[in-house]
Amino acid sequence: MKRLYWQSEKQTWKIILTVAIVALIGLMAVENISVKAGETEIKAAQIMQAGMETIKEYRQKEVGEQYYDQYDADKLNKFIESGMIGVLSSPITTMVVAPTAKVATINPNWAALMVDLYIKAGVKNGDTIAASFSGSYPALNLAVMAAAEAMDIKVIAISSVGSSSWGSNLPNLAWLDMERILNEKQIISNRSVAASRGGLEDLGLGLEAQAVQMMEEIIKRNKMYYIYEIDRRQNIDHRMSIYSQYSDSDTIKLYVNVGGGKISVGDDTKERIFQAGLNKNMRIKPGTSDSLMKRFAESGMPVIQMRHMTELCKRLNMPCDIEEIPLVSEVKIFSHYNKFLVIAVFTVITALLLLLVKERQGTIILNSAETNLAEKDLPVA
Numbered sequence: 001m002k003r004l005y006w007q008s009e010k011q012t013w014k015i016i017l018t019v020a021i022v023a024l025i026g027l028m029a030v031e032n033i034s035v036k037a038g039e040t041e042i043k044a045a046q047i048m049q050a051g052m053e054t055i056k057e058y059r060q061k062e063v064g065e066q067y068y069d070q071y072d073a074d075k076l077n078k079f080i081e082s083g084m085i086g087v088l089s090s091p092i093t094t095m096v097v098a099p100t101a102k103v104a105t106i107n108p109n110w111a112a113l114m115v116d117l118y119i120k121a122g123v124k125n126g127d128t129i130a131a132s133f134s135g136s137y138p139a140l141n142l143a144v145m146a147a148a149e150a151m152d153i154k155v156i157a158i159s160s161v162g163s164s165s166w167g168s169n170l171p172n173l174a175w176l177d178m179e180r181i182l183n184e185k186q187i188i189s190n191r192s193v194a195a196s197r198g199g200l201e202d203l204g205l206g207l208e209a210q211a212v213q214m215m216e217e218i219i220k221r222n223k224m225y226y227i228y229e230i231d232r233r234q235n236i237d238h239r240m241s242i243y244s245q246y247s248d249s250d251t252i253k254l255y256v257n258v259g260g261g262k263i264s265v266g267d268d269t270k271e272r273i274f275q276a277g278l279n280k281n282m283r284i285k286p287g288t289s290d291s292l293m294k295r296f297a298e299s300g301m302p303v304i305q306m307r308h309m310t311e312l313c314k315r316l317n318m319p320c321d322i323e324e325i326p327l328v329s330e331v332k333i334f335s336h337y338n339k340f341l342v343i344a345v346f347t348v349i350t351a352l353l354l355l356l357v358k359e360r361q362g363t364i365i366l367n368s369a370e371t372n373l374a375e376k377d378l379p380v381a
Helices: 010-032 037-063 070-075 100-104 109-120 138-150 175-184 209-221 232-247 292-298 309-316 339-377
Strands: 128-133 154-160 192-196 252-258 277-279 303-306
Touching: 010 339, 037 109, 037 138, 037 175, 100 309, 109 138, 109 277, 128 138, 128 232, 138 154, 138 175, 138 252, 154 175, 154 232, 175 192, 175 209, 192 209, 192 232, 232 292, 252 292, 277 309, 292 303
Parallel strands: 128 154, 128 252, 154 192, 252 303
Antiparallel strands: 277 303
16 A cells, blocks of 8 residues: 655755745835835925915915905915915806815825826826816816926816816916916926816806906916817817827826816716726716716726815825815825835745745655555565
8 A cells, every 4th residue: 555645854844934034025025115106206295385385475475365254264264374275255266165175185195196196097207198177176286287297297288267166266366377376486397288267168157247357367367378169079179189289299198187177077967987086997888978088088098087075085095174284294105016026026935935845746756755665675464
């Protein structure tokens, strides 16, 4: 009768110990030696904070408390002082809303997070992206620009002037003004290439004639190309041609939407095609309303949706209810594993495991052969 058994050898235990040590060292290396995204994210947050400080100073000197009311001063003073929060109502206010969503954006973490989203979307240093900016979320617009600045990314942006409550709804300090000031101060190098009124149907419908005149004056003083299209499809076509024109020979790698303009996002009150945050490899259902996001997504391009703040904060693990403006020192670092290091560690551990298996098989075969020889030498009873 043949007996097949395995008995551990000293060499086998050495291999097991080696595998364990290598696995432990590999785990520590992968966890601690990450791609240098952290430095870029901190840089982006610093740029955003510098931008907020610049707008804050300008607002205090040049704008003052125009359109303020007592509610503003009592409840939101610290956030208003950031320069990124507007007022409850003004002539260019397109919709009256609560301040909660706007307050959540006054955080340099958003710029750090945009770097993380760019990387996950496959965007690299020196690439070109397209963006649509709403006057409703100037801090998120700045976050997009700050992250692009940190990564040396070219941004082809088209902005709308109108803003809901608490956005950039001051007629003498609209988003286009902020963008120009930040560019002149060399905090950001990108600026919008065109602008529209914004508001209902992107035409400011329902606003008084004075408000529309103010919007057009804001576009004019910032020397922006003025987009005015009554037909929605023609408006989208016009914007797509502008993106194509300014991209030159570069391929646009990503589309970023900030805010809820229908030209950009479509009729998403009826259909929620794009979730808050990054959307990749989208399959667009037939009959989906036309929009910039739809067209870019249909071309296979990743798109980022920066709106629906409660959902956005939850999905991206960002605080929605903040009481103080976070400092750059409190910025989260969204770490990225070094893929090459992960592959190297995996390869080494796999090789050692194969060696261990081979050693065990060799021991089993050797012991089996010795047993067979011993059985052949046994006397027959």
